[in-house]
Amino acid sequence: MIKGTIHQTWSRSLGVVSRRSYHVPSINKALKTEYDTINDYGSYKNNVFTHRLPESTAQQSPSLVALHSRLNLPSKYSLSTLSQALNLNINDGLVNNFGLNTLGKNLLSYYVSEHLLVKYPRLPMPIHNVAVDSLMGHETLHEIGKIWGIQVDSSTKLDKYLSQESEFIKYGKLRFLSEQQKGEVKESGVHELSSQESKTKIDSSFISDEAQAYASAVRSIIGGLYTHTGEEATKKFIQDHILSRKLPLEEMFQFNQPTRELVRLCDKLNFAEPLEIRLIAETGRLSAHAIYVAGAFCGTEKLGEGIGSSIAEAKTRSVVNALMSYYLYSPLDSEGNAAKVPSDKDYKFEGIVGLGDVSI
Amino acid sequence: MPVKAIAKTSIARNGIGAYIVPCHRISLQYCNWGGSSTGLRELLKTGRLDKLASEKKGIFFDINKKNGHPTASFHYNNDTIKTVEIANLKPSEILAKIDEHSQRSGNDLFKFNHKVLSINDSVRGIWSPLHTPKSHRHKI
């Protein structure tokens, strides 16, 4: 019995040890990097031979041309860049999207966080992080990639030869699978995790390689737009495709001790009067389905109101409503429009800066 | 931590800001011999299909030659493929079919018995009898 317990703790501690959550830098062997000394970063040079897809070849890919016009990209945006944005393979001799992905990611995170910080300046940090993920996380970008009609190049060279598919079609498809992965026979309903996927596994969910690839392609397309047309067009594109999505912020809050939090918040805001929760109305305690309306008050100011089928429920709802209306406040300018973001033309600071989170 | 966050993905609203055509690919299949493909063959011969494809630039058209009745498959961005029989149809009828199905979203057809479908909260909120002044409330 003792042995059994020891065994259990061992395996548990092993499980913790073997999970590495931090990033370990390592040189990608496929890039054939050479350097004089390992500390001399200037001497790092990749010897892998890559070339850009010629524009004339890219023009012959119907899937690529269709994607270009479906996204309504400007004619300045070359098809070869678009094709590059869809390429994640390192070894196929074509330039991959590594740089474009990084560029796109930075642009996205700038415009998304700018939007959130100006529109919801009082959002608590955990909610803000989740909201950023909600707009530009891999899951969302995967969905966006699907909506854009990006297809995965999943057929092998042999399949392509047998079906007499034009070789150009693959340039308009998302290329992240190696020739070996494409050839693997898939059992329906069973998915074997790749090494990358098993690293991201938490409980029963994981980030699939496909989702990562789609997200990377979407970011790279944004990065490519920036390289060809500059900031203004990229901002418009991000607003149209990413920030236009509906953000379910009200569903993202999970309060543990809402009343205590509201009390702390009132302290922080230096409200003169103490927080009080008062019963506003009720249908009657002996009615068939009693309903209570409670309000969170600070002196004569009503901070929030809630309806519940018991007094406790009504109280909690009123407090949660008060907290939500504080956290989800968005500032307006003097005209009554939403406050401008710093990247807008003739920006003047008219919003507010949040006071930071409260601690319980 | 005072407040915990629940992860949610944002909801796509195609048509706000940018609009992406849900139909991204149309595959047409015809037979070089059968009589039921006459309409499609004529479309291909006269170049009217080229004209249609150049009008619908966002859609990738592919044409396959295969024995049997001709079909048109519409690939939508929600991973559905809708196959439509176009056997024995006149060229204009085939064009109408392509035009109609390329403007759909790929979702199942459904009858919506209301006028407006909204995912926003109501602006005015829900009427509550408990918010009228006490003297005006309904007494049992």
Place this chain on the structure above:
Amino acid sequence: MIRGFMGLNAQRSFSSMSRLGNAAVRSAVPDLHTLKISTNGSNHLYAIFKLHNMPYMVTKGDRVYLPFKLKNVQVGDKLKLNDVTTLGSPEFTYNDNKGIPQDAYELTASVVEITREPYYEVYRKKQRCRRLKTFPVEPFQTVLMVDELKVN
């Protein structure tokens, strides 16, 4: 000639409402500042617009299901809805049954889908005929997405 909207696309323009003598166009733009302030930056704003004299109450991001095929439009077109009778916030409502002047607000919708309702059959019985007549029905449906709604 459709009463209630005009196309925004440059290459395909539609009939404008102003020619029909909309009283609202002639009258002065009302001062909607109080309404605007109470809409929280047009976040809490609804409008009632009319299309073929049928009212539709919408907020931004709503889908409007029209039980017919809107003439001369294609998927992706943007429409300017120019027959708005009511604008409202949680606190205030501005109503003008003759139509609010177009400069006072901005309401556009994009055509998102042109599809059909599910197939069904309608039976008709004629007098002194024992058989039912069967009519196949699959009516058109146009879906609009309210793209922009704000008080100017």
